[in-house]
Amino acid sequence: MEPRNQTAVSEFLLMRLTENEKLKTILFNLFLSMYLVTVLGNLLIILAVIFDSHLHTPMYFFLSHLSFTDIGLSTTIIPKILVNMQAQSQRITYTGCLTQICFVLILVCWESFLLGAMAYDRYVAICHPLRYTVIVNPHLCVMLTLLSLFISIGNALLHTLMVLPLSFCKELEISLFFCEVVQVIKLACSDTLINNALLYFAISLLGGIPVFGIIFSYTKIISSILRQSSVGGKYKTFSTCGSHLSVVSLFYGTGFGVYICSAIPDSPRKTAVASLMYTMVTPTMNPFIYSLRNKDMKGALRKLFSRVPTIL
Numbered sequence: 001m002e003p004r005n006q007t008a009v010s011e012f013l014l015m016r017l018t019e020n021e022k023l024k025t026i027l028f029n030l031f032l033s034m035y036l037v038t039v040l041g042n043l044l045i046i047l048a049v050i051f052d053s054h055l056h057t058p059m060y061f062f063l064s065h066l067s068f069t070d071i072g073l074s075t076t077i078i079p080k081i082l083v084n085m086q087a088q089s090q091r092i093t094y095t096g097c098l099t100q101i102c103f104v105l106i107l108v109c110w111e112s113f114l115l116g117a118m119a120y121d122r123y124v125a126i127c128h129p130l131r132y133t134v135i136v137n138p139h140l141c142v143m144l145t146l147l148s149l150f151i152s153i154g155n156a157l158l159h160t161l162m163v164l165p166l167s168f169c170k171e172l173e174i175s176l177f178f179c180e181v182v183q184v185i186k187l188a189c190s191d192t193l194i195n196n197a198l199l200y201f202a203i204s205l206l207g208g209i210p211v212f213g214i215i216f217s218y219t220k221i222i223s224s225i226l227r228q229s230s231v232g233g234k235y236k237t238f239s240t241c242g243s244h245l246s247v248v249s250l251f252y253g254t255g256f257g258v259y260i261c262s263a264i265p266d267s268p269r270k271t272a273v274a275s276l277m278y279t280m281v282t283p284t285m286n287p288f289i290y291s292l293r294n295k296d297m298k299g300a301l302r303k304l305f306s307r308v309p310t311i312l
Helices: 021-051 058-087 094-127 129-135 138-163 181-186 193-226 231-239 242-263 268-292 295-311
Strands: 011-013 091-093
Touching (some): 011 094, 021 058, 021 268, 021 295, 058 091, 058 138, 058 268, 091 094, 094 129, 094 138, 094 181, 094 193, 138 181, 138 193, 193 231, 193 242, 242 268, 268 295
Antiparallel strands (some): 011 091
């Protein structure tokens, strides 16, 4: 393929969802509904945490930021898919593609760190309950949140800027429904050794730290639960981790699915579907997981709905 300089690249082509017009209408309505549910559900969680003083705790502080990342990730990806479906065009500008890459990297990395922080919060609450308020104090919560955000931004900017010097070939079709750094790098005709090395290093380091923290925390939690004599006490203690474990399983499970599909040769459609599960289904499900399995959250949402007529 004949290369051309990156300054001449004005746009990329995203994968087409389907050629079937009836199926396209169904998918458009489905994605629009998922987006609205994601934004509304996560926004309700954020408002409930803000307005209910009973939820002014570290766990719900992290949860509100997790909801923010879910809204951001869905907003970064779904509206562009909907616009392209309506316009019957798969084009995305070069600048728009790099912007999408940057925000996806920031939000996915930040969400991973937040899940790790929430696991640490549960570990301290269960294994060191008497020292919980001292260890997991507001200063630590703010520091962990800001530090993880700054690391995520720095990581995203690094990988996005590393794409700028790349030259691309005539074939500029991305094998996903949105711009993702790995897929864009695959389209480059120039040497991508440094890009790939930095990418895998960042995934190993920035992805490994939260995963190790989650595994460590739950190893200690399970060990603490097994030492309890009461079956009811074991269930009550472990039930406080149920929602977080569900979200962790969904987030990393679908992420692992994307990795498996991308490793299989000639499976771009499977990889694209898995990536949609990872970036669309997970943010949609999180509000239901935390609202349906959490009595405090359900109570806060009831209070919030009761205040709506007064506010209006």
